[in-house]
Amino acid sequence: MKVWTDLPLHQNEATKPQTFNNNFEKVLNEFNGNLNGNNFPMYAVQTNDIANPGQATGFSGAVSGFEIELTSQGFYSIRRSSSFEGSTDVYTPILVLDLKTDDWSKGWNNLNYFSGFSQFGLNFDAREGMLVGCATIDWAHGTDTLSATTGDPPVSFQAVRGHDWVSQWGVFVNDVMVGRTGEIPPKRHTCSIPFSIPCGSQNIKVDVRWISNISDYNTSGAPHGTVFEVYSAEIWTRNVVR
Amino acid sequence: MTIVNKKTFLTGDIPTAAQLNLPYNDLATASSNIKGDNSATGWITHRHLETDDTGQSVFNQCKQYAQTTGTSNYTNTSYSTITFGGNPARITLGYTPDVGEIVRFAASGMTGAHTVSKDYDYAAISPYIGPNRGKPNFYAFRLLLNHTTNSVPGTINLGEWGYSFTTKTNGTLTFALSGGQVTAQINWQPFAFSTLYRQSVLRTLDSVELQCKVFDATNTLQIERHQLYAIRGKR
Numbered sequence: 071m072k073v074w075t076d077l078p079l080h081q082n083e084a085t086k087p088q089t090f091n092n093n094f095e096k097v098l099n100e101f102n103g104n105l106n107g108n109n110f111p112m113y114a115v116q117t118n119d120i121a122n123p124g125q126a127t128g129f130s131g132a133v134s135g136f137e138i139e140l141t142s143q144g145f146y147s148i149r150r151s152s153s154f155e156g157s158t159d160v161y162t163p164i165l166v167l168d169l170k171t172d173d174w175s176k177g178w179n180n181l182n183y184f185s186g187f188s189q190f191g192l193n194f195d196a197r198e199g200m201l202v203g204c205a206t207i208d209w210a211h212g213t214d215t216l217s218a219t220t221g222d223p224p225v226s227f228q229a230v231r232g233h234d235w236v237s238q239w240g241v242f243v244n245d246v247m248v249g250r251t252g253e254i255p256p257k258r259h260t261c262s263i264p265f266s267i268p269c270g271s272q273n274i275k276v277d278v279r280w281i282s283n284i285s286d287y288n289t290s291g292a293p294h295g296t297v298f299e300v301y302s303a304e305i306w307t308r309n310v311v312r
Numbered sequence: 313m314t315i316v317n318k319k320t321f322l323t324g325d326i327p328t329a330a331q332l333n334l335p336y337n338d339l340a341t342a343s344s345n346i347k348g349d350n351s352a353t354g355w356i357t358h359r360h361l362e363t364d365d366t367g368q369s370v371f372n373q374c375k376q377y378a379q380t381t382g383t384s385n386y387t388n389t390s391y392s393t394i395t396f397g398g399n400p401a402r403i404t405l406g407y408t409p410d411v412g413e414i415v416r417f418a419a420s421g422m423t424g425a426h427t428v429s430k431d432y433d434y435a436a437i438s439p440y441i442g443p444n445r446g447k448p449n450f451y452a453f454r455l456l457l458n459h460t461t462n463s464v465p466g467t468i469n470l471g472e473w474g475y476s477f478t479t480k481t482n483g484t485l486t487f488a489l490s491g492g493q494v495t496a497q498i499n500w501q502p503f504a505f506s507t508l509y510r511q512s513v514l515r516t517l518d519s520v521e522l523q524c525k526v527f528d529a530t531n532t533l534q535i536e537r538h539q540l541y542a543i544r545g546k547r
Contacts, residue, residue: 087321094318094335106355115360116368120547123412126510136510141547145414147508153472160452160472206505208473258476262504301474306508
């Protein structure tokens with residue numbers, strides 16, 4: 071509502087105390103908790119009128135990241151990267167699996183199952199709204215060459231993996247897949263997987279998983295190895311609430 | 313502002329001018345600091361929110377750089393800012409977020425037709441053996457944040473991401489190579505990555521740049537279109 075004089079005073083008029091009281095109360099009641107949209111001009115609320123979010127909760131070590139809740143959104147991030155947390159540079163992997171000898175599943179493999187990534191994944195209490203985020207994974211598979219022999223008498227040759235070597239990555243929110251890459255043939259590639267899903271006021275877990283379909287684990291020669299490499303992985307999520 | 317109190321006059325009181333003026337004077341002073349105590353529940357609408365892109369808008373702010381024509385080539389083995397036609401892939405930010413604010417950075421683009429002379433080590437040529445095995449096949453991108461903290465310029469490495477020049481694949485199953493042969497190179501490959509920056513101390517964010525490098529200078533990375541985004545999440 072708007073403020074006006076409740077009981078106007080006039081020249082030479084005898085005035086009761088109640089008149090002063092009513093006029094004061096009319097004004098003060100408005101400012102004491104009843105200001106509404108009529109009292110504020112459009113575009114009047116600026117950044118500094120909304121509370122500063124303050125410091126986030128950060129963590130570092132094998133993984134780094136942070137959690138922060140702002141007024142209209144929250145941000146949650148976790149990363150393990152060859153350039154920061156685990157290795158020396160962008161060219162050196164921080165996870166190397168030998169698909170011939172190491173333990174892995176033909177189904178979806180949660181990255182946090184593997185060495186160095188046990189803490190990787192988001193786990194936070196969301197506010198009702200939307201989760202909008204992105205997983206970025208820098209990885210390679212099947213990029214090794216191998217020495218093999220063929221024929222009789224044996225002839226040595228160099229070989230590389232073929233199109234039947236494919237892997238894909240997926241993003242899972244509370245064990246529900248919300249994004250995936252599709253099948254990717256042998257190469258080093260950085261996958262950027264955006265996702266968006268509604269959420270309630272609930273605990274949220276976000277992780278990334280990979281699945282591979284490979285054929286020739288080994289050949290008759292001496293391969294360099296049947297490697298699956300990860301160079302970096304990062305998940306960030308924005309919890310949009312209003 | 314704080315809740316304003318007033319004196320209640322009773323029948324027979326003879327208020328002074330000062331007593332009559334006091335609530336109005338207190339209100340005039342306190343109303344310069346209106347807070348949630350003073351407003352009704354649900355008073356605000358989107359129309360009340362500042363939208364002007366001057367730094368005081370309460371909404372997220374997006375800044376963008378895009379280069380959609382032409383190609384440029386890179387053989388540098390340390391990071392260099394992608395530049396086409398004299399225009400570096402750079403967004404001028406020029407703001408000082410509050411401590412705790414988040415800025416989302418994202419870059420994407422398309423590579424062109426590379427010139428690749430080395431992609432692996434099967435010839436076992438030094439130094440591409442041992443820990444460097446396979447690395448000639450790689451190129452990488454970096455997002456670099458330029459800032460000023462306490463009047464001192466500095467940089468922050470926001471992230472690095474890699475790709476390979478070749479698939480090492482052709483046909484199905486295995487593909488036989490002859491000596492010195494490079495396998496099928498990946499031209500026109502899209503690249504994309506994103507990350508978050510958290511303002512942990514007060515610093516002015518000057519600009520962000522998209523950079524690239526190759527591991528082996530005999531390989532040429534060609535960049536086609538590319539774009540950068542910086543989205544400041546304020547509240």
